[in-house]
Amino acid sequence: MKNSIKKRFGLTIAVIIAGIILAISIPLIVLSARNMDKNLHQQISKLIEFSEETLPAALWQYNYDYAHDFIGSLFLYEDVILVSLTVNDQELIKKVRPEFTSYSQSQLHSSDDFVAREVQIHYRDIPVGTISLIFSRHRIKNQIRNNFLLFSGIILLLTAGVLTTNIKLLNWYIFDPLLNLEKSVKQISYGDLSVDIHADREDEIGHLAKSFAAMMANLKKITASRDELDHEISQRKITEKKYKNLFDNAQIGMYQSTIDDGKIVESNLRMAQIFGYESPEQCIANYVAHDHYVKPSERKEVVRLLKEEGHVTNYQTQIKLHNGDIIWIQFSGKVTAEGTLFEGVATDITEQKIAEAKVQASLTEKEVLLKEIHHRVKNNLQMIQSLLSLQQNEIDDPEQKKPLIDSNNRIKSMSLIHETLYQSDDIGKLNVQNYISEIIKYIKKIYHNPSVSLGFSIQVDDIDMNIDNCISCGLIINELVSNSLKYAFKDRSQGEISLTLKQQDSDHAEMTISDNGKGFEVLEDIDQYKSLGLRIVNIIVKGQLKGNIAINNDNGVSCVIDFPLQEPG
Incomplete structure (x- = not known):
């Protein structure tokens, strides 16, 4: 019986394999034949297109030598057997492969072994000739026949190989593994869970053996898994208790609340104390935010922020406690994943x-x-x-x-x-621009001379200066502009005075006061000047501003003062 099963099993496999190979081979052979025939027609179309592009000009110019050479070149294609060129109803050129000279025109045109095409050649829509091409299908049929013989031989060889090797493989892959598995299952049925099931194959029997082995491994792991689960539960309880202690003992209020009415659903002790309760349970039982906001509009704003942005940050508001006291709190929170609660921290x-x-x-x-x-x-x-x-x-x-x-x-x-x-x-904060403008306005009023037309150019940056610097600059402007008005434009009908105050960098400024008057002799040391005003300016620049002054006499007098900016205040 065992041998009968082996033979039937091997024969069945061989027949199935042969049938599969045959079922695959026949469509492949048919598909190959169609592709070959398709390639032949594509080749014909290309040659016709080539002829239509190449011959018109040659035939129009009576260049028959070129036409003869062109037709000869077509025979480079293996499947071309006959080409003829007719001009004015006269066969001008005809070329046939020698092995097909015995065939008549009617045979070539009527037989399925050949493909005939005839195309009229035009030069600028004027017919100049006709070309006839005949192609042979012999090469394609020979190749189809050879493919069929090749696939048939492969089928015979594969079938014979399967039949000869099947009997040897059956014992190795099926019957011997089944016998070993049967012995192991019997041992397991007797309660021996230590049996070793060999599951080193990757076939159905191997998968069956692996299933038995996995079952045995799972039975062995049940106890160990239960111990691991108990240990994990214990560790999670310890971790939960630790974070619960952190939550309960935190010195900052921590809470979880509903969004719509602000009811506290979770609170630590500090949060309850902030709201005036002795325990988190009292806070959870009694506190509802919308009843305690001093300004109800702020409660609406909090709800809007939570629904639109999903969080509030450092929001400050006044809360009325249940005993009537009013306190200020600052809280932050964000909406939870389910979208109906928000949680965060709060401080008094x-x-x-x-x-x-x-x-x-x-x-x-x-x-x-x-x-x-x-x-x-x-x-x-x-x-x-x-x-x-x-x-x-x-x-x-x-x-x-x-x-x-x-x-x-x-x-x-x-x-x-x-x-x-x-x-x-x-x-x-002092407005330096207004201050300087007021000084100039006052000096102009004091020293107004109707016989002199004066122009003033004032450009002052918005500089943040302290009062001491401002007073020093005001005194300098008073001295220098007064000197210009008193002395620079004597015996003149017009003139111009310019004042600029620019911030050079974050801690330096430059002030320039100049006129286009008659000027005066520039001395190396300012203290040598007889003018009390210039000596006062030098004392203020060096002593108060801790800066430098330079005087130039070029088309009038120009005083450039550079000084550090002190901290305002």
Whole structure:
């Protein structure tokens, strides 16, 4: 019976393999024949197109030698057996392969072994001849026959090989493994779980053996897996307890809340304390955010942010506790994955807000005090100016009046600082451009000379300077511009004074004051000048501004002052 099964099994396999090979071979042979015939027709089409492109010009010009050579070149193609060229109904050229000279024209045209084509040649839509081509199918049929014989031989060889090797392989691949597997299964059925099942094959029997081996391995691992699971559960409980302790004992409020009504669903102890409860359970049971916002509009804004952006960051608001107290809190949170809750952290910033309010009140008080100081200093300086003005009115000699006028101007430049700061909305920031413009306006008024037409060019950057620098610059501008107005344009009808103040970099500035007047002799040392104004300027530049001054006398006088910017304040 065992041998009978082997024979039937081997024969069945051989027949199946032969049938499969035959089923694959026949379509391949048919497909190959079709492709060969298709290639032949493609070759014919290309030759006809080639003829239609090449012959018209030659036939039109009666270049029959070229036509003869062209027809000869067509016989380079193996399947071309006959080509004839007819011009004006006369066969001009005809060429036939020698082995086909015995065939008549009717045989060549009617037989399936040949393909005949005839094409009229045109030169610019004018017929100039007709070319006939006949192709042989013999090469294709011979190749099909050879392919059929080749595939038939392969089928016979494969079938014979399968039949001769099948009996030897059956014992190795099927019957012997089945016998070994049967013995192992019997041992397992007797309760011996230590049996070793060989599963080193990659066939169906091998897969069956592997299934039994996997079953045995799973039975052995059940106990070990259960122990591992118990250990993992234990570790997770330890980790959960650790993070629960961190959550409960954190010194910052931590919470989870619904979005729509703000009901607390999870809270640590610090969060409950912030809201005035003794335990997280009380907070979860009683606190609902929309009932406790001092400004309900802020609650709506929080809901909008959560729904549109998915989070809020450092949001500050006032909350009314259940005992009536009002506190400030700052919280951040983000929407959870399910989209109905948000979670985050919160801190009580009530003390911080109280401190900020005290600081702001102190700043406001100091600002009022500083304004009052500037106002009183300005008034005192104006009082000094008034006294000097009264004194100068008592003096008739113009030369004796000049020192009083100059002193009055210097005091005015300092007084303008305090007046500007007193009128400023931000007492800590001085508008340098307005300050300089006011100085120039005052000097022009004092030294106005209707006989001289003066132009002023003022370009001042928006520089952040402290008060000391501003006063120093104002005094310098007062001295130099006053000198220009008093001396530069004597005996002249017009002139121009230019003032620029530019910030060179983050900690340096340059001020240039120039005129196109008659100028004066430039000395190496400024202290050598008789002019008190220039000596005062040099003292201010070197002593107050810690800068440098350069005087040039080129088409008037130009003073360039470079100085470092001190911290404003």
